[in-house]
Amino acid sequence: MSDIPCRSPSLTLVALAFVGLAGCSSFDGASNRVAGIISPYRIDVVQGNVVTREQLAILKPGMQRGQVRDILGTALLTSVFHADRWDYVFTLKQQGAQPQSRKVTVFFKNDVLERTEADGLPSEAEFVATLKSPSLPGSVPVMEASEETLKKFPLPSKPANASAAVATTSTDYPPLEAARP
Numbered sequence: 001m002s003d004i005p006c007r008s009p010s011l012t013l014v015a016l017a018f019v020g021l022a023g024c025s026s027f028d029g030a031s032n033r034v035a036g037i038i039s040p041y042r043i044d045v046v047q048g049n050v051v052t053r054e055q056l057a058i059l060k061p062g063m064q065r066g067q068v069r070d071i072l073g074t075a076l077l078t079s080v081f082h083a084d085r086w087d088y089v090f091t092l093k094q095q096g097a098q099p100q101s102r103k104v105t106v107f108f109k110n111d112v113l114e115r116t117e118a119d120g121l122p123s124e125a126e127f128v129a130t131l132k133s134p135s136l137p138g139s140v141p142v143m144e145a146s147e148e149t150l151k152k153f154p155l156p157s158k159p160a161n162a163s164a165a166v167a168t169t170s171t172d173y174p175p176l177e178a179a180r181p
Contacts, residue, residue, distance in 0.1 A: 041095070044131055048090030049073045051104045052124045056116065059106070063113040068106055075106070084108040092130065 051072055058071050068086070069075075075086035088104040104118040122130070 044095075045093040046090065046131075047093075048076050049088045050090050050127060051088050051102070051118070051121060052127060053121045054124055056104065056118055056121060059113060059116055061113050061115065065108060065111055065113075068108075068113055072104070072106070084114075094130070 049072065055071055059068060072086075072088055076089050077087035079085065084107060086106045086108075088106070090102055092100045102119045102121055104116065104121070106116050107114045
């Protein structure tokens with residue numbers, strides 16, 4: 001009889017270990033099911049230079065490199081080996097959709113635009129529409145004041161001599177960029 005109490009705690013410990021291991025496997029399955037239902041929010045990621053149909057339509061053969069850069073922005077890819085070629089690449093990654101990628105290649109000859117090659121580009125309105133997040137449920141508050149509400153606020157006071165106030169302000173600003181030769 002004295003052997004039974006010694007075996008009983010070890011059998012209980014082994015049984016608890018098996019129950020614990022069985023519980024871990026069912027917990028793992030339950031957590032995977034919950035994780036499948038609840039997914040984290042992922043923001044839209046736009047990488048590179050967004051080039052639209054309107055921007056591409058402005059480009060004309062014979063334009064200088066600076067003019068092209070002003071319209072399209074700085075090229076994402078430039079190569080020492082292909083100095084007469086600029087590549088503009090942009091990608092859009094959205095939750096629940098396949099990543100989109102667009103490419104525009106600009107070719108120069110003697111520092112003037114020779115030709116362009118581009119994938120199917122979206123218009124500005126189409127691109128902005130793809131970025132709109134779904135609207136939140138509920139009503140949107142009205143963002144305008146009634147005449148009664150506006151009367152509660154004092155009108156801004158005007159200086160006694162408005163022309164003197166304009167004359168004292170400086171309109172001589174330094175250039176934003178250094179002059180290019």
